Amino acid sequence: MSNCPRCNEVLDAHTPVGHKEGPRRGDFSVCIYCGTALVIDSTNPPTFHILTDEERNHIDKDTLARLEKIKEVRLKMLSEDALFRSRISK
Numbered sequence: 080m081s082n083c084p085r086c087n088e089v090l091d092a093h094t095p096v097g098h099k100e101g102p103r104r105g106d107f108s109v110c111i112y113c114g115t116a117l118v119i120d121s122t123n124p125p126t127f128h129i130l131t132d133e134e135r136n137h138i139d140k141d142t143l144a145r146l147e148k149i150k151e152v153r154l155k156m157l158s159e160d161a162l163f164r165s166r167i168s169k
């Protein structure tokens with residue numbers, strides 16, 4: 080387990096996107112809690128740093144589009160979850 084370097088929430092699971100192998104050093108990730116784009120520094124134990132502007136400028140277009148899509152889906156999930164919770168609390 081590791082913590083998000085931005086929000087400090089525990090990141091104890093991941094879903095690889097685009098390849099079958101588990102997380103590898105240098106892979107990108109998105110914190111499910113705060114939506115920050117991260118880079119995996121090591122896998123055992125997992126550690127991350129926040130994606131820098133310099134790194135973002137060197138990401139290929141497909142990967143960058145995938146990261147943005149993941150952030151978009153995360154926001155949609157959160158808004159649907161909030162809507163669901165507001166409905167069941169009435």
Ligand SMILES: [Zn+2]
Binds near residue numbers: 087110114115
């Ligand atoms: Zn976070």
